[in-house]
Amino acid sequence: DVKVTQSSRYLVKRTGEKVFLECVQDMDHENMFWYRQDPGLGLRLIYFSYDVKMKEKGDIPEGYSVSREKKERFSLILESASTNQTSMYLCASSLEAAPMETQYFGPGTRLLVL
C-alpha cells in the first residue's frame, strides 16, 4: 500500500514564525501536492511538484513556498506564519500526471497560528 506521511498531526505556532511542514511518500511517485482544507471551502491546491527540484504554483500560493530536494519528500514552508494560515494542511502524491491517476493523501496536519 502507498503510504504518505506528514511530520506532525497537530502544530501550534506564533504569528511571524517560520513553519516547516514535511511530507514523505514511499512509492516512488513523480507528483506531490500540498492542499489546505478549510470549512466551507473544500480543498484548495497551494503548490505541486512533478519532479525533484520542480514546483508549480497552485491556486493559493501566496505566503507559502515549497522545496523538493528528494523525490520522496515535499516540504511546505510558511515564511512568516499568520493567523489566516490556521488550517488543515494535506499532502498528496500520485504516480504520474494523468486524469485517471489516483492521488494518495496523508493524514493531514492541523496548524494553529496564534
Add this chain to the structure above:
Amino acid sequence: DAKTTQPNSMESNEEEPVHLPCNHSTISGTDYIHWYRQLPSQGPEYVIHGLTSNVNNRMASLAIAEDRKSSTLILHRATLRDAAVYYCILRDDPSGTYKYIFGTGTRLKVLA
C-alpha cells in the same frame, strides 16, 4: 474547470444501500469522474473512478448516466465506518497538472 454539484448531506440506515448523486452538466468528453471520501480526522481516500461505463470495485459501484451529465456512487451495504464526506471530482486539465478540484462534498451519516 468543470464543476460538480452534490447534496450537502444524506442519511442512511446501517446495512442498507446508499446512492450518492453528483451532477456535472458541463463535463467534457475527456473528463474522468473520481470519487473520494474523507473519514473524520483523516485525509481523503480514493473510492472509485470512471469515464463512460459503470464501474465496480470492492468498496463501491459507480453508475454513470448515458449523457455523462450525472453519476451516482453506490455503497451496497452502508456500515457505520462509511460515515464520511464523499467528494465527486472531475479530472481533465489541458495544462498537464491534473489537479483535483474538490467541492464541499456530501456528508453521509449512517444510523445504527
